[in-house]
Amino acid sequence: MEGKLVGVHKVKVKLAGGGEATYYYAWRGKGAPRIKAKPGTKAFTQEYVRLTRDRPVNAVSGTIGSLIDEFRSTAKYKALAPNTRKDYERMFGAIRAEYETFPISAIEARGSRKLFLAWRDTMKDAPRSADMHLGLLGRVFAWAKDNETILRNPLERVEHLHEGTRRDEIWSMEQINTLLTKGAPHIRNVAQVALWTMQRQKDLLTMPMIAFDGERVSIKQGKTGARVRVRAAPDIVPILRDAKENGRQRVLVNSFGQNWTSSGFKSSWRKEMARLKITGVTFHDLRGTAITYAYAHLDRSHDEKIKLIAEISGHSAEEADAIIRRHYLAGEEVIDAISRGTK
Template identity: 45%
Template sequence: MVKVELVGVHSVKKRLADGSVKTYYYAWRGGPAIKFDPAKERRKFTEEYLRLTRERDDAPYQGCMAEIIRGYLKSPHYRDLKPSTREGYDFAIRAIESEFYDMTAKQISAPGTRSIFLQWRDEMAETHKRKADLYMSVLQRVLWYALDREMIEKHPLERVTKVNDGTRRDIIWSDDDIATFKAKAREPLVRALLLAAWTGQRQGDLLALTWSAYDGHAIRLRQSKTGAHVAVKVSAELKRILDSAKAVNAKQETPAATILTNRSGQPWGSGFKSSWRKAMAAAGIEGRTFHDLRGTFVTLAYRNGASIREIAEITGHTEKDAETIIRKHYLVSSAAVEKIESRTLTVNQGEFSKLASGDNE
């Protein structure tokens, strides 16, 4: 049975006619049933729980985002929305509430929270840019309500550029950022960081990556967004951490199928984003997101001699975007870019032969 950590959720086990046991969940003891299975539909389960508990006098998560949203839904601004506009707001509010329901007012006002919200927005923008902008706009409105009612001390999203107007493609993690995170974070999260920084793949693809994709020398996968099959030869640094994690996983009573696992050695569910945000805050790293590690890979690949075309084939960036990242961080003229493009490298089906050395000093 999945452990349900939401405050007040009540569960009851019942034996069915076929002899199997089923667990039923309720918003509170004696309260309405939650129709979703937390093991299969965790986000919908959370959304339904929060919806069902909103009107209770003792509604949970007082002083948190959940309470702010409860207040906003009763405000004139929300109630005066046109039905068509309110429908879009409702979708956004459910997503915001399920993601940040237990974030306290103090945390919302604290330094670093802006980066947390922007990371959430940017991850969504990978597949739905318009939705990302809408959800961010609604979150801004909810937080303006909270600031106006003195529920928070600072609005962390006063000015936010829309995704369609500007991207984070030229933002990367510095060597110091990576070193700081590695020193502060737990091993499962360091593993996630290095896997992203040394492969350039998207978060969703990395979380789904199984051990069968790693042969000890390279990682092979099919990108969910582009459908492209890519193979990335692992660096020495990444190989060390993957080999160690694989050995530990093999000793488990029930080894995990995925490369990235939580502290309990189980595949990450929706909890990855929350754990990542907390690790970023603990490390004191601001202005960087998990998504920015894709751009970081571009710079690491360049350090090891890869061409713009090869980088784009691996990451799914356009060559123009890859060139933009490289220009900003390493190059000073178009002649330098052309020099990179003219290099002759030993490449086998898109793998970086030089990247395998891990020599990025």
């Protein structure tokens, strides 16, 4: 394992008792930290990544390392939420440990896909994490292909190791009706806005009152920086108007009329789901549920459905690459389609 990690320095030393030991350092030179985990183990790689994560790296031109540096310097990457970039930097550390000096020209070569998949499979004990690492590498390749740095992305249409799928976690109409008719008002309001705008929990809880202009809601997604404008569906107009009339800073508030905190909402949501006896689905699944119902009820071709839904959700048609659309105006037809699906 240690031989594949770029820069690992191996030193053999003689012990005072006459024996010999081998020490491993994260890099060569004075001040280099020693890697104490057992060589050839996952812990060894993780410690190497942790020790080298914040060390400046001068990537060799024409390598995956340099490609990652270019990707990280783009405006789109810098616009990502800090927590998202933190997660990406952690995964980039593992990718660089394996492929820092891998030539860009070899990315397109026949057999490269098999090589990258084999690397992913070394992390199969944590399938979701393995998929995320390969997905991020694939995203870099997709960006490079768009820029014509490479002409073929070997990681297109890769099947996931992780078997979980959001398609199996869709709220039933009975569950939605229970929540919207019997749920506590402060919880019900958040769910209503989630269903009609298809936005993430954090973006909903922090949505400022000024986002509503009387007809449409303007949203900047914290995770991606994407901007969408959503026509306010009739079901959420009363919620928006109430917030405006009461002079609140945010659209959604807790039972005390105060701004939600992330932990406060999660606790309240968990208790309300237990009271309503709603199980098997999460708040996050409301987003996928809204998209699923809209897709099922839109009388359009597949491509047209995806485009219309993307106008509200902020997603792009290229779900595999997780590229988010920006500056879209919500279509009237999607709101109507969701209306038909939830009646």
